[in-house]
Amino acid sequence: MKIAFSTTGLEMNSPIDPRFGRSEYFIILDEKDNSKQIIDNSAITSVAHGAGPRTAQKIIEAGVGVLITGNGPGNNAARVLNTSGVRILVGAGGMTVDEAYRAYKDNKLKQF
Amino acid sequence: MKEIVFISGKGGTGKTSITAAMSYLLGGNCILADCDVDAADMHLVTRPQAILSEIFFSGVEAKINTSLCSSCARCFQICRFHAINAGGTGFSVDPLSCEGCGYCFHICPEQAISLPERKVGIFQISQTRFDNILVHAELDIGAENSGKLVTKVKKEARKLAEKEKINIILVDGSPGIGCPVISSLAGAGYVVMVTEPSRSAFHDLQRVHILLSKFGLPAGCIINKCDLNEKISSEIKDFLVSREIALLAEIPFSRSFSDAMIAGKTIMETDAENIILKINNSWDIILKQISGEDT
Amino acid sequence: MIIAIASGKGGTGKTTLAVNLSAFLAEKRKVILADLDVEEPNSGIFLKGRQVHSEKICRMIPEWIERTCIMCGKCQELCRFNAVLKIPDRIMLFPELCHSCFACSELCPTSSLPMHGETGGILYHSIISKKLQLVDSHLEIGQVSAVPLISATISYLKGIAASDDLLIFDSPPGTSCPMLEVTKSAEHVILVTEPTPFGFHDLKLAIKTMEKLDKSFSIVLNQAGDEFDSTIIEFCHSANYRIIACIPYMRRAAELYSAGRLLYQEIPVIREALSVIANNLQLA
Numbered sequence: 142m143k144i145a146f147s148t149t150g151l152e153m154n155s156p157i158d159p160r161f162g163r164s165e166y167f168i169i170l171d172e173k174d175n176s177k178q179i180i181d182n183s184a185i186t187s188v189a190h191g192a193g194p195r196t197a198q199k200i201i202e203a204g205v206g207v208l209i210t211g212n213g214p215g216n217n218a219a220r221v222l223n224t225s226g227v228r229i230l231v232g233a234g235g236m237t238v239d240e241a242y243r244a245y246k247d248n249k250l251k252q253f
Numbered sequence: 254m255k256e257i258v259f260i261s262g263k264g265g266t267g268k269t270s271i272t273a274a275m276s277y278l279l280g281g282n283c284i285l286a287d288c289d290v291d292a293a294d295m296h297l298v299t300r301p302q303a304i305l306s307e308i309f310f311s312g313v314e315a316k317i318n319t320s321l322c323s324s325c326a327r328c329f330q331i332c333r334f335h336a337i338n339a340g341g342t343g344f345s346v347d348p349l350s351c352e353g354c355g356y357c358f359h360i361c362p363e364q365a366i367s368l369p370e371r372k373v374g375i376f377q378i379s380q381t382r383f384d385n386i387l388v389h390a391e392l393d394i395g396a397e398n399s400g401k402l403v404t405k406v407k408k409e410a411r412k413l414a415e416k417e418k419i420n421i422i423l424v425d426g427s428p429g430i431g432c433p434v435i436s437s438l439a440g441a442g443y444v445v446m447v448t449e450p451s452r453s454a455f456h457d458l459q460r461v462h463i464l465l466s467k468f469g470l471p472a473g474c475i476i477n478k479c480d481l482n483e484k485i486s487s488e489i490k491d492f493l494v495s496r497e498i499a500l501l502a503e504i505p506f507s508r509s510f511s512d513a514m515i516a517g518k519t520i521m522e523t524d525a526e527n528i529i530l531k532i533n534n535s536w537d538i539i540l541k542q543i544s545g546e547d548t
Numbered sequence: 549m550i551i552a553i554a555s556g557k558g559g560t561g562k563t564t565l566a567v568n569l570s571a572f573l574a575e576k577r578k579v580i581l582a583d584l585d586v587e588e589p590n591s592g593i594f595l596k597g598r599q600v601h602s603e604k605i606c607r608m609i610p611e612w613i614e615r616t617c618i619m620c621g622k623c624q625e626l627c628r629f630n631a632v633l634k635i636p637d638r639i640m641l642f643p644e645l646c647h648s649c650f651a652c653s654e655l656c657p658t659s660s661l662p663m664h665g666e667t668g669g670i671l672y673h674s675i676i677s678k679k680l681q682l683v684d685s686h687l688e689i690g691q692v693s694a695v696p697l698i699s700a701t702i703s704y705l706k707g708i709a710a711s712d713d714l715l716i717f718d719s720p721p722g723t724s725c726p727m728l729e730v731t732k733s734a735e736h737v738i739l740v741t742e743p744t745p746f747g748f749h750d751l752k753l754a755i756k757t758m759e760k761l762d763k764s765f766s767i768v769l770n771q772a773g774d775e776f777d778s779t780i781i782e783f784c785h786s787a788n789y790r791i792i793a794c795i796p797y798m799r800r801a802a803e804l805y806s807a808g809r810l811l812y813q814e815i816p817v818i819r820e821a822l823s824v825i826a827n828n829l830q831l832a
Contacts, residue, residue: 160440163408189311189401190432190692191630191645201635212440217642224635263588264721265559269746291722292556292753294746313628333649349728349761354649355628394757398724400692428558428721429587432692452808453563453590460588463689482806506802511744515776 144170144245145200146238147210151179157241159211159234162193162218168238169203178203193218201225209233209241213253229253254414255442255543256407258288260426260434262457267477268447270510270520272425273298274532277521280384283421286410287389288403288437290374295425298519301379301387309376309390311401312353313368315346321365328357328366349395374402378409386413400436403427407440430464438465443543444472445501445535450485458489462496471542472498475535479503499542501535504528551829552734554719554727556750556757560742561770561795564805566718567594568812572822573831574680578713581676582705583684584730585720586669586694592684593808597676603704605685606665607696609643610653617660623652632661644692669697671704683708694726702733714831723750723757731758736829737765738792743776751780755789766790768825771797792828795821 147164148155158164167180180199185192197218200208208227211234213219222229230250233241244250259275261268273295276285287295315336317328322344329337329344336350337357346357348371358366373396379387388410390402410422424441427433438444444465448458458474465472474493479486486503493500509525520528553566563585570581583591610623610632617639623632624639631645632652643666653661671685685701687694698720709715719730719737731737737758741751751767758765767784769777772794784791795818801811812819826832 163404188630189404191642194633194640194642195630198633198635215439217645221633221635221640224638224640263559263590264557265742291724292558292746292750294557294749297745297749331650331654349732352647352649353628354647354651355626356649356651356655359626359651359655392724394723394753394760395728396724398722429694430687430689431587431694431726435692449806451806452593453588453805456590456593457588460689467690478802481802485806506799511774511776514744514746515774517745 142172142206143204144172144207144209144242145203145205146170146233146241148238153239154237157209157211157233157236157238161210161212161214162196164196164210167200169205170242191217194221197221200227207245209245209250219253254411254420254422256422256424256440257443257445257539257543258424258426258437258441259445259447260437260461261428261447262430262461263454264428266447266449266454267510269294269425270298270514271447271475271477271532272423273519274521275536276381276385276423277383277519278532278536279421279423282419283385283423284410284414284417284419285381285385285387286406286422286424287387288406288433289425289427290390290392290402290406291398291427291433293389293391295387295389296379298514298517299381299383299387300517301381303377303379305378307376308372309374309402309405310370311373312371312397313355314348314351314353314371315355315357316367316369317344317346318365318367319343319345321363323363325362327360327362331356331360373397376402376405376409378413388413398433400432403433403436404439407437430460434464438468438470441468441470443539444470445539446472446474446498448474448476448489449478450476450482450489452485455485455489459492462498473501473535473539473542474498475501476503478506480505499538501538502531504531550715550717550734551831552717552719552731552737553740554731554737554754555721555740556723556754557741557747558721560740560747562721562740563590563718564811565738565740565768565770566716567591568810568818569822569825570680570716571595571676571810572812572819573714573826574677576832578679578710579716580681580683580705580709580713581716581718582701583682583718584698584701585718586685586687586697586701587720587726589684589686591682591718592672594810595676595680595682597674597682599672599674601673603671604667605669605671605697605700607668608648608650608663609646609666610641610661611664612639612641613660613662614638616658618658620657623656623661626651626655644690647693648696671701673708694720695729698726698729723753728757728761731763732761735764737763738768738825739765740768740770741780742771743769743774743780745776748776748780748783766792766829768792769794771795773797793821793825
């Protein structure tokens, strides 16, 4: 399963970005081989409108199954994610990516 | 970090004056973000010193290179915004009408149309008299207030708050219910609605509240000029109770607000003790509500 | 004849002037007041009448026809507003981001994105009195752009107005697109300001806007009677901007306004000011 985290940095100890559409980076953790992939979303953060759906598009294209973020995506982005059945978990704002991953494993994150 | 957004729906209810008063109260413990970029007035009372000022671009605007144009009028025919002038001197674009959609650029058979970036305003970071930082912007005349400039103001305010380890961002939101307000509300932790007891303001308050419910944001309300119309004041209070919105303060009508503004001050720097007390009180309530949220 | 009433800052008395001036002039001539502050239309609070017409105002947005689409992705490339998105198995549309430019629709190689109407707001047309009509449009909450609704309402007005009708447009505040859309079509614009630093600052922005549009305009100083009056008056004199009336601040006016009542019928000074405005602009 590929898990995407919205984050402000590039490391597992970077903080989760509570925002989805305008999150600067996404760390994608592939549980199959524990490999890590980074999506640089900084170009999207500067678009006037529609950052959420564009970001969701990238998440889908990366083959992500679970998204972990803070506040949760907006309606439009959620619509895009739902079309591909991405599971959205929220409430990880204030955690690091590592902590959010553990919280996910312990079933402590809220379903969006 | 918590973003507290002040909105009003209707203009002239005292939103900016009250936001400025709160920023005086908090001093260096907050970052101030003026998201009312269409009529940014916060700098008039906070009288800040500019730290950084940069030109802000958003979207594009079509330009016709007349030396390549063959006057086929395709652009004129397809433009839904009537932005193409077909005058005696050839074809040109009216920048105030151009939506920046790029349709003309794509269909021009001579490739005579380009889409340069559009300057829409100036973005600024300044230091206020109250030892806090003000992030603000000024939109150019007639530019589209897309929400992008508002988003930029909020983004930079957040960055600064993170860097300076400041927990509170006070956001002076935009009037209305359209795009700029929606952008001011994105990522908010708490919303303060500033209203007055008039039919119009109450009407607008209800419209704004529908928008807030869509975002599921906790909110409080300040009724300014509360003694202007006791009947509507009590209707507003009933409304707040029914919607579970905290009543933060009822401030009686006073010339002190405009007197303070004329003197280039906030209400906190005057001798209007009654009002100062009420502002202090409402901040205490806000603080309780947002810290309750955290647990 | 179209007169727009605008202001940079909100809450300076734009709607108050619009409804009172309209009702006052309609004692003698035919007037149509259009509330084009569609995000927060409030004229209807002051002017009650009999509704004669209402209609949903549509704006055009694309619709995806899956059957004929070849998933080439050209629509997404064309759309500068991110309103069209190609994801692996479909095209998704985001109506609130669409600017109705028709590019995706008309440049789609298989015509798989025909345009259709979607409600963006509602227009109401009422008869207030023998000589006064009100047209007010209300933007649907959650719609981001007021401009399409404003321009559709102006088209409707042009359809119903007789050649000797006076049209008064109540403009949205600010100096961005919605305000421009309203003032663009007016022959003359009245800018309402108040004697405060905020009002003054925003008045200067509104004046710049009018100059950029090359529009004839004049100024009404509302809620006057403050020491700050002279700052605005001197500024206007030195730059040759015309102040056509000063309306004094009165608590009574604020109270009547708050209750949704007209001012000029109860306050003679305001009636006098309206008559001065009417004479100055030759509207009577």
